[in-house]
Amino acid sequence: MPSWIALVDANNFYVSCERVFDPRLRDKPVVVLSNNDGCVVARSNEVKALGIPMGAPVFKLRSQIRDHSIQVYSSNYTLYSDLSRRVMQTLEQFTPDVEVYSIDEAFLGLSGDVAAIAEQLRQTVQQWNGIPVSVGVAPTKTLAKVANHIAKKSTGVCVLDAPSMVLADLPVGEIWGIGHRLSDRLHLQGVETALQLRDVELSWIRQQIGIVGVRLVQELRGIPCLPLELCPAPRKSCCVSRSFGRPMMAIAELREAVATYAARAAAKVRRDELKAGVVTVFITTNRFKPDEPQYSNSAVVQLPQPANDTFTLVQTALRAVEGLYQPGYQYKKAGVLLMELSPASIVQTDLFSNVAQQEKRGALMRTVDSLNRQFGAGTVFCASEGIRKEWQMRLGLKSPGFTTRWGELPVVE
DNA sequence: TCTGGGGTCCTAGGACCC
DNA sequence: TCTGGGGTCCTAGGACCC
Numbered sequence: 001m002p003s004w005i006a007l008v009d010a011n012n013f014y015v016s017c018e019r020v021f022d023p024r025l026r027d028k029p030v031v032v033l034s035n036n037d038g039c040v041v042a043r044s045n046e047v048k049a050l051g052i053p054m055g056a057p058v059f060k061l062r063s064q065i066r067d068h069s070i071q072v073y074s075s076n077y078t079l080y081s082d083l084s085r086r087v088m089q090t091l092e093q094f095t096p097d098v099e100v101y102s103i104d105e106a107f108l109g110l111s112g113d114v115a116a117i118a119e120q121l122r123q124t125v126q127q128w129n130g131i132p133v134s135v136g137v138a139p140t141k142t143l144a145k146v147a148n149h150i151a152k153k154s155t156g157v158c159v160l161d162a163p164s165m166v167l168a169d170l171p172v173g174e175i176w177g178i179g180h181r182l183s184d185r186l187h188l189q190g191v192e193t194a195l196q197l198r199d200v201e202l203s204w205i206r207q208q209i210g211i212v213g214v215r216l217v218q219e220l221r222g223i224p225c226l227p228l229e230l231c232p233a234p235r236k237s238c239c240v241s242r243s244f245g246r247p248m249m250a251i252a253e254l255r256e257a258v259a260t261y262a263a264r265a266a267a268k269v270r271r272d273e274l275k276a277g278v279v280t281v282f283i284t285t286n287r288f289k290p291d292e293p294q295y296s297n298s299a300v301v302q303l304p305q306p307a308n309d310t311f312t313l314v315q316t317a318l319r320a321v322e323g324l325y326q327p328g329y330q331y332k333k334a335g336v337l338l339m340e341l342s343p344a345s346i347v348q349t350d351l352f353s354n355v356a357q358q359e360k361r362g363a364l365m366r367t368v369d370s371l372n373r374q375f376g377a378g379t380v381f382c383a384s385e386g387i388r389k390e391w392q393m394r395l396g397l398k399s400p401g402f403t404t405r406w407g408e409l410p411v412v413e
Numbered sequence: 414t415c416t417g418g419g420g421t422c423c424t425a426g427g428a429c430c431c
Numbered sequence: 432t433c434t435g436g437g438g439t440c441c442t443a444g445g446a447c448c449c
């Protein structure tokens with residue numbers, strides 16, 4: 001009967017992943033950049049010590065990168081996802097009650113000698129996967145987050161059973177679920193610490209920030225309101241969007257990008273055994289350049305029947321982008337959203353549907369997916385996605401696909 | 414500060430119905 | 432011209448998370 005919740009959170013996860021396959025990076029300052037090499041999304045402790053904040057735009061850091069020999073990497077999500085999966089499998093050795101919360105975090109239900117178990121978890125993940133993690137244990141998820149915060153700053157493990165002193169030292173804005181807007185509002189009302197928030201009247205918080213606030217306060221009091229989600233609800237939407245490596249003016253390039261994103265989204269929903277009922281496409285200019293003419297627009301298309309095959313979704317998205325396109329603008333970003341997702345197993349037909357053709361197409365998609373899984377993404381694709389993709393985002397500093405591409409396996413000499 | 418992509422949940426307000 | 436109450440559904444926008 002688990003009565004404790006542990007939050008296992010990897011330390012500097014993306015940086016730690018890079019270090020697994022390049023031990024020379026240990027003890028050196030390392031950052032990993034966002035898509036398009038725009039800003040910093042992961043920092044090693046050495047970089048944090050230099051005072052470089054999360055989200056810092058990389059072009060502003062040129063001199064610091066040079067002066068401190070910071071090692072800079074583009075995001076290698078294929079690598080990070082693969083290592084994440086392995087870490088989660090390790091956690092499942094300890095308990096079946098694992099909620100994978102994000103790529104680098106999981107909530108676990110625990111009971112018994114939780115301090116000992118937490119320490120064992122930490123050591124095992126380090127040993128089996130080479131990833132350092134911190135473990136925070138408490139009666140609720142919100143308090144487990146707080147405990148993890150402390151664990152990260154100390155020995156890597158923290159069990160929090162009487163948290164008053166800790167909460168008194170915690171600024172309200174650092175609580176999980178309080179962003180900068182709510183933080184500002186609470187400050188205006190004189191609530192500055194987590195302890196003060198814990199001890200407010202429920203009716204007051206209900207009126208201030210609604211039901212979400214009530215749950216949060218209860219969680220701080222040790223009363224669980226956010227249960228472990230052991231069977232995650234199927235997702236409701238799927239979005240693939242990217243900024244381009246450079247602005248684009250021509251419809252031809254925009255078509256390639258949108259086709260690429262639609263194909264990628266289609267593969268994602270097929271992997272999750274879902275189909276989409278609605279396709280939304282959006283395009284936009286660079287809103288950070290207010291001097292340039294701005295245009296952004298989106299189109300929503302209801303499909304006659306839910307679909308997940310690349311051809312249907314790419315064709316739909318292409319028709320949509322042709323309707324949206326206005327010449328004369330410098331486009332910077334586009335995206336494809338698949339919505340009204342439903343289980344692929346439910347087959348809906350109407351008078352005009354060609355069941356035999358749908359089945360053939362399903363078989364073709366399974367083959368395409370299996371080839372792309374085996375030989376790497378992009379092995380088989382639609383011609384409309386383009387071949388050279390000169391508009392593609394910059395990822396100039398990406399490490400190899402150490403664990404997912406045969407040609408990029410690490411070589412021990 | 415202007416920097417990425419991908420999600421979720423909640424609320425308010427409008428349209429519409431009886 | 433003003434006057435009631437109650438309900439549902441949908442959408443847009445706000446807020447948060449990693």
